[in-house]
Amino acid sequence: MFPGKGYNQIQIGDEFSSQLTVTETHIVLGSGMFGDFNPLHVDQLFAERSKLGSRVLHGPFTSALVGGPVGNYFHGTAIAYLEHNCRYLAPVRAGDTLKTTWRISDKIDKPRYNGGIAVLAGRCVNQKGEIVLEATGKILLQAN
DSSP states (O other): OOOOOOGGGOOTTOEEEEEEEOOHHHHHHHHHHHTOOOHHHHOHHHHHHSTTOSOOOOHHHHHHHHHHHHHHHTTTTEEEEEEEEEEEOSOOOTTOEEEEEEEEEEEEEEGGGTEEEEEEEEEEEOTTSOEEEEEEEEEEEEOO
16 A cells, blocks of 8 residues: 555645445445344345335445545554544445545644644545535544
């Protein structure tokens, strides 16, 4: 893995992104990990008759997939992920390819930590260009 960006190496407006295709396995694992066996996730017939029209990925799993690029981008320089907030705008299904883009919207110096907080704004879109999730986050970083 490449060395992550340090606080001193980022600027307001910088962006980074990642892409991943959701599989049936993600949906099945989500039920087990979260203990959420809602029929929208585990019952194909029920889900097909619902407003959503098919089984969907759990919201917390979608949130985790969106947060993953943050951990990778700041690999080795992150001290703590302080906040992660999501607004879900569209369902995520097996077969969807999600592209998550994060933008650094602000920086807050924290000399005590030899770095600071990167304030982030994120957006996740599927292969149809639909926004499925918008997020914000804050991560405490050391300088590199």
